[in-house]
Amino acid sequence: MRLLIVGGTGFLGGELARRALAAGHTVAATFMTRPGATPGVARSPLDVRDREAVAELVGTLAPDVVVNTAYRKPDWTATADGAAHVALAVAAAGGRLVHVSSDAVFSGEAVTYAEDSVPDPVSPYGAAKAAAEVAVRAIAPGAVVVRTSLIVGDGRSGHESFVRALATGQRQGVLFTDDVRCPVHVEDLAAALLELAGSDRRGIHHVAGADAVSRYELGCLVARRDGLDPARLARGRRADTDVPGPLDVRLDCTATQQVLRTRLRGAREFLR
Template sequence: MKSDAERWLITGASGQLGSHLIRQLAGDPHAPTLLALVGRGSTGTPGVHEERVDLADADGLRRCVERFRPTHVLHVGAMSAVADCHERPYDAERINAEATRVLAQVAAAGGARLVYTSTDMVFAGDAAPYRETDRPRPLSIYGRTKLEGEQAVAVFDRSLVVRLPLMYGFPLSTRETTFTKQIAALRRGEPLKLFGDEFRTPVWLSDAAAALIGLARSELAGLIHVAGPERLSRYELIEGCARLLGIESPRLAAVSRNSIASPEPRPADLSLDGARFARLLPELAPRPVRPAVFAC
């Protein structure tokens, strides 16, 4: 497929990851045609057509894709707050599983390449680091519905599931994230308590976006993990970022994940093994925290 014929549809385009995808694709020298699907907010990127689409509206989503006729679909939109999914499981099912099923079907029918972002939370956290061949066992409704999305995508030959870990960095939209709120609180001198015994392999947002675009343009199908090279607790991640961003004495305390009540079990270690991706696309391998933050 020639790059000058590319037509990219991105769901969740005004979110933390979607905003980086839009910015990188909008600056692409091949100038693909972009359609950004937003649930709320805006990408704020000149020259990008936006449509407000509710992922829970299966018929509206189907019509939008059929009308645009994309060559590539990056499905990063989701109901991703674990607590919200627990409180509203029906909505989580419609958005994370059913919308993905619709997108997979309509993309395949139109010959489009679909890349679906899933999560490290499809695992239970008791056998890390997780490889692509390891059996999922989600402990939360969020993880279960994202796994259902994976299964809906897996039946189509040209589609790819990309499992991502915790992402950090600054979104290019106006939407606040947990990371931006935490850094802002530390800049104000406010104290924060963060888990010191819950581990992930975090990825800088712009690195995650570049990896997804590279994977979408590859011939790889099936399933792949994209992960940062460091296994870090939330405390270690935010403490390191705060100091790199010039916050000299961040008021941080490490606490146990068991010290805070949760309606669903919290996985202890969701570290992903990203060796396969780093081997296949080494130029897009995510950076460690220090060079990623320094480059921002």
């Protein structure tokens, strides 16, 4: 399989590239600012906000599958319009598209969300991700849209780095006890994306961890794994701040897990 990973040098994109190479696929990746250094990956600079550049690159490479992991939280054009540009390019080139979305498309009012739940975002980022989903499904009806949650793994994620900085006194801050998600290990998510890329699946799929944990509980799990004192982690409530976004959002992955060989582990398992 010829695979193009848009945003392929980030945390998830890099893991996906390594896993795809190990499986014998031909892998190309795009980057915005950092080209990455994974051996065997053909890298190309790309700004997904540039519709013509996206069309030219996808047309030239003619991949069998494009996995779009690219986003920029404060940038609607990159997150929403960029996803539409990728979908248009893939549709024109005749390939298959796997688009990575987020649990941020939900408000948290219902707490638990199945794959047929209607997005109701309450943050600008969530609204951009929801708009991206609409565009992708309209332009490329055969695409797979994968909603996921907080991505962690082996100390390399931003959340894990933040926890270590808090526990060692390098940074000040709090971890919210009422901000609940279903964290997924980056290796599980990458494996699931590759499975879906090579399948005939289409539409919305939820790929998140089996455990619902607060950011504070997740921080404690990370600290214990790394031999740090969880007691040094300050706790707080997101509801007492003006930080935008949902509180308790839990993705129901039952339907997708039934069709995947990859087992979606929970944080309490993969961080113990």
